Amino acid sequence: MKKIIIALMLVGTFGLSYAQSDYYNDYRRSITDVNWQTVAADLLLSVAQTNQLNALNDRYHDYNSWNRAYVSQPDRWREDRYYEIERILGREKYTKFKKNYYKGQNPVAVYNRNKNNYKKSKVKKNKVYKTEKKNGHHHH
Structure with missing residues (x-):
């Protein structure tokens, strides 16, 4: 389960089912x-790198194609995706x-942690998540 529980608490309305569509x-x-485009410009990516990134972003055109890949492990998309981005860049x-x-954090961890943290006040977020990290939940 890991951090899914936290995401659930914040989503709230889903009770205990973190739906496949939420991952999507x-x-x-x-x-x-x-x-x-800004990323490519900021990082001075080559045309090849930019094309690879665009291809990665276009890999799953819709929920069904994504779901076929991740039906059994919906949270794997993060590691797959960010591993690919790291490989390309x-x-x-x-x-x-x-x-x-x-902000220097592992994007996998950012999406793991919770999807709404940008809506919360920074102070709260930092308090909550610093303790989280110390408990060794932070992986990858």
């Missing part, structure tokens, strides 16, 4: 929340990417 929405948001640019777009 997280996946979509990991694409739509970032301006990839290379370690150095990936580190910059994380710094610029995820």
Whole structure:
């Protein structure tokens, strides 16, 4: 279960079912929340890298194609996706990417932690999540 429980508490309305579609929405948001043209410009990506990133972002055109890949392990999309991004960008640019777009945190952990943290006040978030991390839940 790991951090799913926390996400549930924050989503609240879902009771105890963290639906497959919630994972898919997280996946979509990991694409739509970032301006990839800006990323390419900021990190001086090559045309090849930019094309690979775009291809990665386009990999699953809809819920069904995504679901076929992740039906049994819906939370695996994060590791798959960010591993691919790291592979495309290379370690150095990936580190910059994380710094610029995820405040230096591992994006996998960001999506693991909870989807609504940007709505909460920063102070609260930091308190909650620093203790989280110390308890060794932070993986990858």
